[in-house]
Amino acid sequence: MADHVAAQAGESEHGHPRHELSAYARRVYAIRDILLEKGILTGEEIQAQIEYIEARTPANGARLVARAWVDPEFKKRLLADPKAACSEMGIDATSLNEFVVLENTEKVRHLVVCTLCSCYPRPILGRPPDWYKSFNYRARAVNDPRGVMREFGNDVPDAVEIRVHDSTADMRYLVLPVRPKGTESLSEEELQKLVVRDSLIGVVDPLPAVPEQGV
Amino acid sequence: MPRGHHDLGGTPAGPIDRTEHQLDDWEILADAVNQALGAKGIRRTDELRRAREQMDSDLYRRLSYYERWIASLETILIEKKLLTKEEVDRKVAELAAKWGEP
Structure with missing residues (x-):
């Protein structure tokens, strides 16, 4: 194209x-x-x-996340100074004003939206998906995040807090999802494949580890 | 002050359409022209936002995403006297003739 x-x-x-x-x-x-x-x-x-x-695709986000999962020191740097950590990975995020990486935990899930339009970490992930720009996502993400996530097949337990972040032209976000259980033996490259785009926006978790198939 | 048509956070809304479409060439072009003008400092993101936020509300709701970009880009380029609506109208007619459409 x-x-x-x-x-x-x-x-x-x-x-x-x-x-x-x-x-x-x-x-x-x-x-x-x-x-x-x-x-x-x-x-x-x-x-x-x-x-x-x-040239900007969600694969960049997946590389950042997988590296953070396997390298705790890199994770610290990614959270403390995301643009510098991107640069380490050969990803140029310098055109962003403020860039924040949000760490999901077992107790907290982060969800990113741009209620006013469509701000998104384009220099890293490329263009946002259509649903991210849709009126209904922009309207509901802030007052019904749990319902929105459920629509994406992500049932977040009531005990887990959801924090919604409204992007602006000057402030863009990337979610660092929780590493799926049972992935201890996977390589960094295999882990990257689990980090789907929508998990970098926070609406879903990464894909689960695929159990090895018997012959 | 009434809520602007762009200020959608928390307003009532239905299910989210998760269908994704492959961008058409005109959408890719709208994106690229916008970004190229931004890279040269000819327009700023805030200016385009203002144009979208001040456009007719029915139009804002009716247009697709990149149609809104194009409308706001034209408004800003006219404001900056880089082109006129009449020039764009003339060029649209020229292109239609060239493309052999009614």
């Missing part, structure tokens, strides 16, 4: 958008062309942004 957009900045090889476009979708092509004609932006600058965001 990136290449396709790169070559034609959003048009197919015949110069037509692939789908019927809404009035607003048409306007972004027009705005793009005007900005290019006036020299306000270049095609390379637009392309660089596409490549930047497509």
Whole structure:
């Protein structure tokens, strides 16, 4: 997809958008062309942004979490200075203003939302999922977090406290989930696979350890 | 002061639609143009937010996510006199002719 957009900045090889476009979708092509004609932006600058965001994926978050699970010293650094810990792992989080890593425990679960719009740690995880930007998630995460998490299949016991964090343009969050039980023998790479995107937002826990299959 | 249309936290709402869609090219373009302008310091996140928060409330609710981005981007670029609505209208018509659509 990136290449396709790169070559034609959003048009197919015949110069037509692939789908019927809404009035607003048409306007972004027009705005793009005007900005290019006036020299306000270049095609390379637009392309660089596409490549930047497509290189950011939840796999970055999974790498941070798995490292924190296997290396207690790294975990301390991740919680104390998340941007520096990211840099150690080759993840560039410097464009974020404040970046906070929230540690889940057996007694506390953290849930991240942006009630006003869609703030999200994009430099680390890429673009947020559709549901994160939805009106219903934005509305309910703050006053019905337990219900929201249940909808995602995550039944949080009443004894566990849920803390909701409302992101802003200046403050972004990543959840450090609890390491699933029975994963002592897994390698860091195997652990990464358990750290699904939604567990980094806090709506669900990581995947459970998969028991070894008998032959 | 009444609650703004963007200020959704705690308002009554139904189940969360967890369907995810692959972004269309125009959405990828809207994202990239926005970020490229931000990277060059031409627009700030707070300006785009203000434009979205001050847009017509029915429109805010009706538009999809990236449609809201595009609407707010156009508002801010017009404010900064980098382009005019008429220029965008003209270019839309030009593109429609080029793409061979009615």
